[in-house]
Structures are given as C-alpha cells and as structure tokens.
Amino acid sequence: xxxxxxxxxxxxxxxxxxxxxxxxxxxxxxxxxxxxxxxxxxxxxxxxxxxxxxxxxxxxxxxxxxxxxxxxxxxxxxxxxxxxxxxxxxxxxxxxxxxxxxxxxxxxxxxxxxxxxxxxxxxxxxxxxxxxxxxxxxxxxxxxxxxxxxxxxxxxxxxxxxxxxxxxxxxxxxxxxxxxxxxxxxxxxxxxxxxxxxxxxxxxxxxx
Numbered sequence: 080x081x082x083x084x085x086x087x088x089x090x091x092x093x094x095x096x097x098x099x100x101x102x103x104x105x106x107x108x109x110x111x112x113x114x115x116x117x118x119x120x121x122x123x124x125x126x127x128x129x130x131x132x133x134x135x136x137x138x139x140x141x142x143x144x145x146x147x148x149x150x151x152x153x154x155x156x157x158x159x160x161x162x163x164x165x166x167x168x169x170x171x172x173x174x175x176x177x178x179x180x181x182x183x184x185x186x187x188x189x190x191x192x193x194x195x196x197x198x199x200x201x202x203x204x205x206x207x208x209x210x211x212x213x214x215x216x217x218x219x220x221x222x223x224x225x226x227x228x229x230x231x232x233x234x235x236x237x238x239x240x241x242x243x244x245x246x247x248x249x250x251x252x253x254x255x256x257x258x259x260x261x262x263x264x265x266x267x268x269x270x271x272x273x274x275x276x277x278x279x280x281x282x283x284x285x286x287x
Contacts, residue, residue, distance in 0.1 A: 089120045092158065092182060094227035097127035107150055109134045111143070111159070111166045144172035153177065157194070160184020167192050180214065181223070187212040199223050248277035256281055 096106050106128040113135035114121060125131035130150070137143040143166060147155065155175035159165050162183045170178050171193045180188055181198035188194045190213040197204070197214040200223040204216055252259070252267065259267075259281075271277055 089124065090227065091225050092227075093120055093123045093127065095225050096124060101129070105129050107132065107152060109147055111135060112163075140166065140169040141172060143169045144174040147174035148172075154179065156181055156198075158182040160186070160188060170194060179217065182225075185223070187214060189213055248274050249280060250274075250277060251280045253280075253282050 096108065099106050107130045108124055108128040109132045110121065111134055114133060132146070132150070134143055134146055137146055147169075152175040154177045155170070157167065157170065157178065157180040159167075160180055160183055161167065167188060171191065173193060177196075178194050179196045179198060180194050185197070185199055185203040187197070194214045196217045197212065198217045198219060200219055200221070203223060204212065204218070206216075206218075209216055250267070250270065267279055271279055
C-alpha cells in the first residue's frame with residue numbers, strides 16, 4: 080500500500096510491479112491517498128498490477144484494514160512508512176498474515192505497528208544496529224531502492240552541463256528545497272568549503 084501520488088517513491092517503484100512473475104504472484108496495489116487527477120505515475124502503476132484498489136477515501140483504519148483483508152492477501156508491503164499522511168496504524172489490525180515495509184522510510188516503525196520485516200540493505204541498516212529495529216531485517220545484496228529502468232530522462236540544457244575545468248566537483252541535492260533547513264544547509268556549506276571550486280545544484284522550485 081502507498082499513496083501513489085507524485086513522489087520520488089512512486090517514480091522509483093512504478094517499474095517494479097510489471098516485473099513480477101505472474102505464475103508465482105498476483106499483485107494488488109492499494110492507493111491510500113485520493114486520486115488528485117492528472118497523475119501519470121498513478122496510471123502507470125494501475126496498469127502494471129493485477130488489481131488496483133482506490134482506498135484513499137477510507138478514513139477509518141479499521142475499515143481500511145477490512146477492505147485490504149477482503150482481498151485475502153498473503154503478504155502486505157507498506158511503501159510509505161512514517162512519511163507524509165501515512166496509514167501505519169492500520170497495520171496493527173493485521174490485514175495480512177505477513178507485513179513488510181520497504182522504500183520510502185528505511186527506519187524502524189516500532190513494535191506497536193505489528194510490522195514483521197523491513198526490506199533494506201547494509202548501508203541503510205548497518206548490521207551493528209539491528210537491535211534498534213523491532214522488525215526482522217531482510218537485507219538485499221544490492222541497494223534496496225529500485226529504479227524504473229524504462230524511464231527516460233531528457234538531456235539537460237547546456238547551462239546545466241558539467242564544467243569539469245571550472246568545477247571539478249558537482250554535488251546535487253535533488254530533494255524538495257523546503258527540506259533544506261539550517262542544519263542541512265550548514266552541512267552542505269561545510270562540504271563545499273572542503274572542496275574548493277565545487278558547486279551545489281538544487282532542484283528547481285517556485286519563487287515563493
């Protein structure tokens with residue numbers, strides 16, 4: 080389950096659903112946020128899975144859990160964690176025999192959620208910190224974050240092309256600019272000072 084609205088998580092995972100072996104699994108996706116319209120990512124996901132359920136209007140956690148359970152899933156995979164308007168409390172009702180978390184929140188969700196496991200890697204979840212997790216660590220050998228191999232990225236304009244002579248190092252902070260608080264900004268400035276001649280590129284944002 081996830082919001083399946085415009086987000087880095089939706090962009091990363093939209094290519095995953097169509098790659099499952101349909102001889103082994105049947106893929107259901109539960110959209111836990113309302114459809115705001117004009118969302119091509121949501122459309123791509125709905126076409127790639129076997130069943131796409133609009134569950135964003137289920138305001139009550141108990142009714143949401145019952146809705147999911149009515150489809151008799153064997154495993155439910157939460158893709159949001161504590162990010163945004165999460166529906167983690169719903170998992171305490173155990174809508175599926177096995178619950179896993181993956182993708183947008185690589186930290187522990189706590190024992191109260193009833194989460195069984197977290198899909199992660201050795202960088203996001205170092206083995207020496209395994210006791211800090213209430214979930215079992217399902218450690219994959221490659222980075223736990225997927226990417227949509229079929230997505231195409233337009234070439235940047237000349238103004239954004241690399242400048243190896245003038246700027247030997249180019250750093251990128253491609254998250255939303257509103258996440259750049261004082262501590263994060265200070266960390267970036269310290270990094271730039273330690274690498275003379277380097278530049279930092281930020282995601283484009285509205286003037287306000």
